[in-house]
Amino acid sequence: MEDISSMSANKKEIITTFSKYRDTLDVHYDQRERIIKCTRDITALSKKIVFALLRITQDSPEKVFKDAETKHAQVLELFRKLSKELQGSDACRYNRQATAGIQEYIEAIGLWHFLQHNNLITMDQVLERLSIDGQPLVTVTNEDYLLGISDLPGEVNRYCINAIGKGDHDAVKRSLEFLRLLKEGISLVLCSCHIKELGKKLPVLNSSLEKIEKTYYSMAIRENELHSIGIMNVDNSEQANII
Amino acid sequence: MDLQVFIDLQDKFDKESELFENVKAAIKELDRSCRLASAKLSKAHSLPMHKLKEVTDAIKPQFATIQQNIGKLAELITPVTFYKYQNMWTQKLQDACALVVFAVYLEEARLATPADIKKHLGYSVNTTNEPITEFVFTLDEYLLGVISLFNELGRLAVNSVIVNDVQRPQEISTFVSELYSGFQLLNLKNDVLRRRFDSIKYDIKRIEEVQYDLRVRGLIS
Numbered sequence A: 001m002e003d004i005s006s007m008s009a010n011k012k013e014i015i016t017t018f019s020k021y022r023d024t025l026d027v028h029y030d031q032r033e034r035i036i037k038c039t040r041d042i043t044a045l046s047k048k049i050v051f052a053l054l055r056i057t058q059d060s061p062e063k064v065f066k067d068a069e070t071k072h073a074q075v076l077e078l079f080r081k082l083s084k085e086l087q088g089s090d091a092c093r094y095n096r097q098a099t100a101g102i103q104e105y106i107e108a109i110g111l112w113h114f115l116q117h118n119n120l121i122t123m124d125q126v127l128e129r130l131s132i133d134g135q136p137l138v139t140v141t142n143e144d145y146l147l148g149i150s151d152l153p154g155e156v157n158r159y160c161i162n163a164i165g166k167g168d169h170d171a172v173k174r175s176l177e178f179l180r181l182l183k184e185g186i187s188l189v190l191c192s193c194h195i196k197e198l199g200k201k202l203p204v205l206n207s208s209l210e211k212i213e214k215t216y217y218s219m220a221i222r223e224n225e226l227h228s229i230g231i232m233n234v235d236n237s238e239q240a241n242i243i
Numbered sequence B: 001m002d003l004q005v006f007i008d009l010q011d012k013f014d015k016e017s018e019l020f021e022n023v024k025a026a027i028k029e030l031d032r033s034c035r036l037a038s039a040k041l042s043k044a045h046s047l048p049m050h051k052l053k054e055v056t057d058a059i060k061p062q063f064a065t066i067q068q069n070i071g072k073l074a075e076l077i078t079p080v081t082f083y084k085y086q087n088m089w090t091q092k093l094q095d096a097c098a099l100v101v102f103a104v105y106l107e108e109a110r111l112a113t114p115a116d117i118k119k120h121l122g123y124s125v126n127t128t129n130e131p132i133t134e135f136v137f138t139l140d141e142y143l144l145g146v147i148s149l150f151n152e153l154g155r156l157a158v159n160s161v162i163v164n165d166v167q168r169p170q171e172i173s174t175f176v177s178e179l180y181s182g183f184q185l186l187n188l189k190n191d192v193l194r195r196r197f198d199s200i201k202y203d204i205k206r207i208e209e210v211q212y213d214l215r216v217r218g219l220i221s
Helices: A007-058 A061-081 A095-116 A123-129 A142-149 A152-165 A169-190 A196-228 A236-241 B005-047 B049-076 B082-108 B114-121 B139-162 B168-183 B192-216
Strands: none
Touching: A007 A061, A007 A095, A007 A152, A007 B139, A007 B168, A061 A095, A095 A123, A095 A142, A095 A152, A123 A142, A142 A169, A142 A196, A142 B005, A152 A169, A152 A196, A152 B168, A169 A196, A169 B005, B005 B082, B005 B139, B049 B082, B049 B114, B049 B139, B082 B114, B082 B139, B139 B168, B139 B192, B168 B192
16 A cells, blocks of 8 residues: 555545545444344344243143243343444344344244233233333334234244144134234235235235144044044043044 | 234324325435436536536536425434435435535535535535434445446546547546545445445546547547
């Protein structure tokens, strides 16, 4: 590089100002990189929560929820780290990088809420869980929330299949109601919003719903059949074998 | 379980749609004034240097219109949601920056600074990473506006020869290589800025070819 003293005034000026721009851009790129990394960790941990929760058909609910609670504390720690990067206008500036993690987290606690309360988690409940001392750690946009809960069908479907294996008919019924609500709800919102990704999630939802409806259908048929031949006093595990 | 959650969401999205439409309308106005300014500024390509003042004087009122149109857009946007919608208007603001950058070059043969942008268009360029508190040009928008100058000057080098000015390509070449050394300082990532930066070399090549043609024919020393 040529010596700065031999440069023309014009060039000197350009080198000075562009060095400043470089510093600004570097800080921005570094911040973006940190957010991407943190988001990746949040996503991975949220997935672990989901897997822990899905074990509910194997383990006792107390154990499963306790396990999930431990992981949840770790996720909150990550969100606390993330929140430092997302102050003020930065929340929207880096939303594109952070949204995947936030969505995955909503999916995890959404599944949790469904298993525990048999209901759809609301935005306020999401914010409550994401809070420390009553203050939400990060901004959750309506888009984040909607995309998060629209990922629930896949997990609910998994839970439902596991539950059938255990002969838990009530779980199938609850899952079915839940997915129907999601389908109707998301179709309702779809006409008003500009979220491109949401349209892609609807087919997945529909196929999950179809699977559960089919399963429920064959369960109903067998039950009727069993009723008609009067052997309804078999216990659940045997029923499961029949299905 | 009921649909209330979704009905509330729908309400919120509907309200946002209104804002969307207003922002779009404001951007359309801005686009119109930028295009008009661009057409007026393009006359510079067909004029010899001593007549450029006509062009740069005529463009000033057009900048005022652009400023007004940016103002109408800015009114709709709060600092907190600024970045949420920024991709809707970023192209137009790049265009507006490019216009000022070209006009300042024509007038004073130097690079327009963020201060020039503020002076002509009324809004600051955010050259820091501080969270913003008002409507701004982003650093990217400014830099992308500056990158368009390479293209414009590539054209101007050719057109200078057409209007019989064989000295100007020389000046352009010096200016462009100095400016390029500025861009080479940046550690760019794989994004728009990087892609546009990569295209600069073609514009520089164009300018060098003009110089080569002139020199090989002994038209410049």
